[in-house]
Every structure is written in structure tokens, then in C-alpha cells.
Amino acid sequence: xxxxxxxxxxxxxxxxxxxxxxxxxxxxxxxxxxxxxxxxxxxxxxxxxxxxxxxxxxxxxxxxxxxxxxxxxxxxxxxxxxxxxxxxxxxxxxxxxxxxxxxxxxxxxxxxxxxxxxxxxxxxxxxxxxxxxxxxxxxxxxxxxxxxxxxxxxxxxxxxxxxxxxxxxxxxxxxxxxxxxxxxxxxxxxxxxxxxxxxxxxxxxxxxxxxxxxxxxxxxxxxxxxxxxxxxxxxxxxxxxxxxxxxxxxxxxxxxxxxxxxxxxxxxxxxxxxxxxxxxxxxxxxxxxxxxxxxxxxxxxxxxxxxxxxxxxxxxxxxxxxxxxxxxxxxxxxxxxxxxxxxxxxxxxxxxxxxxxxxxxxxxxxxxxxxxxxxxxxxxxxxxxxxxxxxxxxxxxxxxxxxxxxxxxxxxxxxxxxxxxxxxxxxxxxxxxxxxxxxxxxxxxxxxxxxxxxxxxxxxxxxxxxxxxxxxxxxxxxxxxxxxxxxxxxxxxxxx
Numbered sequence: 001x002x003x004x005x006x007x008x009x010x011x012x013x014x015x016x017x018x019x020x021x022x023x024x025x026x027x028x029x030x031x032x033x034x035x036x037x038x039x040x041x042x043x044x045x046x047x048x049x050x051x052x053x054x055x056x057x058x059x060x061x062x063x064x065x066x067x068x069x070x071x072x073x074x075x076x077x078x079x080x081x082x083x084x085x086x087x088x089x090x091x092x093x094x095x096x097x098x099x100x101x102x103x104x105x106x107x108x109x110x111x112x113x114x115x116x117x118x119x120x121x122x123x124x125x126x127x128x129x130x131x132x133x134x135x136x137x138x139x140x141x142x143x144x145x146x147x148x149x150x151x152x153x154x155x156x157x158x159x160x161x162x163x164x165x166x167x168x169x170x171x172x173x174x175x176x177x178x179x180x181x182x183x184x185x186x187x188x189x190x191x192x193x194x195x196x197x198x199x200x201x202x203x204x205x206x207x208x209x210x211x212x213x214x215x216x217x218x219x220x221x222x223x224x225x226x227x228x229x230x231x232x233x234x235x236x237x238x239x240x241x242x243x244x245x246x247x248x249x250x251x252x253x254x255x256x257x258x259x260x261x262x263x264x265x266x267x268x269x270x271x272x273x274x275x276x277x278x279x280x281x282x283x284x285x286x287x288x289x290x291x292x293x294x295x296x297x298x299x300x301x302x303x304x305x306x307x308x309x310x311x312x313x314x315x316x317x318x319x320x321x322x323x324x325x326x327x328x329x330x331x332x333x334x335x336x337x338x339x340x341x342x343x344x345x346x347x348x349x350x351x352x353x354x355x356x357x358x359x360x361x362x363x364x365x366x367x368x369x370x371x372x373x374x375x376x377x378x379x380x381x382x383x384x385x386x387x388x389x390x391x392x393x394x395x396x397x398x399x400x401x402x403x404x405x406x407x408x409x410x411x412x413x414x415x416x417x418x419x420x421x422x423x424x425x426x427x428x429x430x431x432x433x434x435x436x437x438x439x440x441x442x443x444x445x446x447x448x449x450x451x452x453x454x455x456x457x458x459x460x461x462x463x464x465x466x467x468x469x470x471x472x473x474x475x476x477x478x479x480x481x482x483x484x485x486x487x488x489x490x491x492x493x494x495x496x
Contacts, residue, residue: 006227017216037071068102128163249276441463
């Protein structure tokens with residue numbers, strides 16, 4: 001995805017980009033459709049050069065028009081093309097009708113879809129596009145199921161977005177096409193990268209359709225993808241006279257009985273991204289042994305909130321929650337941490353405690369996964385996943401600071417546009433301790449005087465990239481939290 005634009009748009013915004021291109025730069029709808037057809041045919045040539053047969057399934061909207069244009073141009077290049085139409089002719093725009101008539105003028109047939117599709121070398125999904133706003137049903141649902149019947153053997157190119165996926169939320173509204181490649185036009189839709197979008201989109205590619213670059217300056221995109229190239233100014237090489245006092249002191253608070261590992265993982269993560277000093281406040285029984293394998297960490301036993309006082313004084317950033325538990329010990333330590341007004345990461349059990357006693361602060365980073373987010377908002381995790389953007393906005397509004405909504409397509413917001421989205425990471429991160437790594441990484445960056453938003457954006461990026469590096473070496477399955485540590489260190493030094 002390194003060659004993709006970083007800007008992400010809603011479906012309405014991409015329609016606005018199209019309108020600006022047509023009305024202010026005299027790029028007609030027919031010309032945009034023709035360019036989309038060319039881009040799609042080029043994608044087939046590049047990704048499946050041996051393909052001779054193309055099957056195009058078109059709806060009645062402009063997405064279908066793009067498919068008709070592709071089919072017409074493929075016929076001119078001597079591909080064997082089958083074209084199927086779903087939906088009533090009366091629903092077509094003038095441009096879509098013209099594109100379909102262009103196929104018929106060649107002597108080729110546009111067939112009505114019934115219930116099955118023939119075998120081919122590549123299937124093109126041009127059914128619904130980004131305008132979908134309700135549950136897919138009827139013949140469109142049947143057509144999607146017919147496409148998916150072939151996906152284990154035949155690659156699928158989806159135009160704009162896989163049919164059935166909501167362009168803004170990434171939710172599947174009924175059956176959705178499982179694409180091999182999704183070719184997005186004009187502007188990348190945010191639903192491609194979060195919710196269920198990544199499960200259905202395959203590899204995402206982009207074509208601007210040669211519109212003037214000026215159209216992208218008309219308004220602020222709803223979101224931006226995070227990257228080290230754009231966000232990591234704070235990771236520039238250090239001055240030669242630097243010392244640990246300049247790089248901050250991170251205090252991890254957590255590790256109740258039976259859960260010392262969570263605090264230990266978070267602490268090493270904070271140290272690996274450059275915190276000058278890292279301490280752990282944990283149960284007294286864990287204090288003497290928790291740093292045996294990593295003696296650089298300082299460990300202190302605390303049994304009551306007042307025991308934190310001498311540890312809080314030298315600290316300039318906190319990570320609260322890894323292994324904290326939800327008993328009286330955890331409650332008292334969390335409340336003590338909040339009273340300091342130090343910049344802090346609130347994670348894991350601290351989030352669960354916060355859900356029981358909601359508070360609003362501007363100096364923290366909350367890092368919930370969907371289950372924790374659901375508890376914070378008093379809803380279900382399915383509700384969170386159905387519209388992750390709305391959920392992260394509501395979390396920030398209700399609790400303040402910066403919110404990191406973890407998951408595929410992690411979202412980051414401080415309440416101001418654009419929201420940030422991470423495309424880094426992989427399913428191998430679905431193992432215990434991964435959230436503790438992120439909490440420690442963000443805490444380590446806060447200790448180094450990163451702003452809340454910069455610490456969250458850079459931390460999420462480092463975390464996801466480190467997991468991807470680990471997966472490249474040894475595969476996704478079986479990845480453990482500590483496997484990320486050597487990669488975190490290299491990436492924090494901008495060694496890719």
C-alpha cells in the first residue's frame with residue numbers, strides 16, 4: 001500500500017471530487033467512465049497477463065458503466081468477453097446506457113444475469129460501487145453469491161469497492177464480493193481499510209483517472225493513513241550530546257496477582273522505542289523478579305496508592321492498565337494516576353475501570369479494543385464494528401484526549417479532522433500481550449515529549465509495522481508479543 005494516497009474519503013466526498021472535476025475542470029462523466037475502463041483493463045493486464053477471457057458483471061449505476069467501458073475496450077483488444085447485467089434498464093444514467101450501447105455496437109451481447117456465471121480467467125465486479133446504503137437483496141445478492149462461488153479458482157477485480165461493502169463503514173450489508181484486487185478511482189474510501197473492508201478488498205490499487213490535482217485541495221479528507229514518512233519527525237537522529245535525562249521516564253502501573261507479564265511487556269516496549277528510563281509499579285511479590293530477564297527495567301512493589309508517590313515524582317509519562325486488575329488495588333492506583341495530570345496511556349483493565357466510573361480528561365490516550373470500547377459506550381462490540389468511525393468519535397467526545405480504537409484498520413482521533421487510520425498489522429497480532437506492547441510504545445513516546453496525537457499515530461505505526469516484520473520472518477500464526485521487540489527498536493531508528 002506504499003504507493004497509495006494517504007488521504008481517505010467518504011462516498012459523498014468522492015462524489016464531490018467527481019463533481020468538481022466535471023464542473024470546474026471540464027472532465028465529462030463519459031470521459032471519466034472511459035478512463036476507468038482503461039485503468040481496469042490495465043490492471044488485468046498487469047496482474048493477470050495470461051488472462052484471455054474476462055467476465056464482467058455490471059449493475060445499472062455508474063459502477064456498471066465503468067464495467068461496460070472495460071468490456072468494450074477489452075473486446076477491442078481481442079479478449080473474449082462475457083458481459084452480464086443485473087438490474088433494470090430504467091435505472092441507468094445516460095453515460096451508463098451509452099457505455100452499454102458501445103458494447104452492443106460491436107456485435108457483442110449484454111446478457112441478463114439469471115443465477116449462474118460461466119467459467120472464465122478473470123471476473124470483474126462492477127455491480128454496486130460506493131453508492132450502497134442498504135442491505136443487498138434480490139438479484140444483486142444472487143449475483144454476488146454467483147461471483148463468490150468462483151473465487152477459490154478465479155481471481156476477482158472489484159471496481160471502486162467490492163459490491164456489498166459500505167464505503168464509509170466497511171460493513172458488509174448482506175453478501176459481499178470477496179475480491180482479489182480492488183481498484184479504487186478518484187479517492188480512496190475509508191471503508192476499504194477498516195471494519196470488514198480488509199476481509200473483502202484483497203489488494204487495494206488506485207487510479208486518479210488523470211483528474212487535475214487541484215480538485216484534491218477543495219476540502220479536507222475525512223481521514224488519513226498513518227506512515228513513518230509523514231508522521232515520524234520526532235524519530236529523527238538524536239544529538240550527539242543526548243543523555244537519558246532528555247528522553248524521559250516512563251512509569252508502568254499494573255501487574256496484579258497472576259498478571260505481572262503484561263506490565264513487563266509494556267515496560268520493555270517503552271524502553272525499546274527510546275524512553276530514557278522505564279519503571280514498573282507492581283505488586284510487591286513481583287517486584288524482586290520481574291526484571292530478571294531485563295535488568296534495565298526498574299521494578300517497585302506497591303500495595304497502596306500512597307506507595308506510588310515517590311515513583312510518580314520523577315516520571316513524566318504513565319502507562320496504566322496492563323495486568324492492573326479491577327479490584328481495590330487496581331482502582332486505587334488508577335485513581336492516583338489520574339490525579340497527577342501526567343500524560344498517560346489508559347489501557348486494558350484501566351479502561352474497564354473507566355467504563356464503570358466515566359471521566360473526561362484531555363491529557364490521556366485511551367487504547368480500547370472493540371470489546372473495551374463497547375463497555376465504554378454501553379453498547380455491544382458488534383455495534384462498535386458496524387461503524388468504527390462513529391464509535392471512535394463518540395469515545396473521544398465522551399472521554400477526551402486521544403482515542404485509539406484498535407483492530408483491523410486501527411483508528412486514531414483527537415476530535416479534529418482528519419481521523420488517522422493504520423493499514424499496518426496482521427492477524428498474527430491476535431495473541432495475548434499485543435495490546436500491552438502498544439500501550440508501552442505510546443507511553444515510551446510520551447516520555448520522549450511527543451504530543452498525545454503524535455505519540456498515538458507513531459506508536460500505532462511502529463506497533464503494526466513491527467508485527468508485519470515479525471510475520472514476514474516466521475509467519476503470522478504463533479507470533480508472540482515479545483517477538484516485536486527487535487523490530488520496534490529498528491523501526492524507532494527508522495531502519496526499515
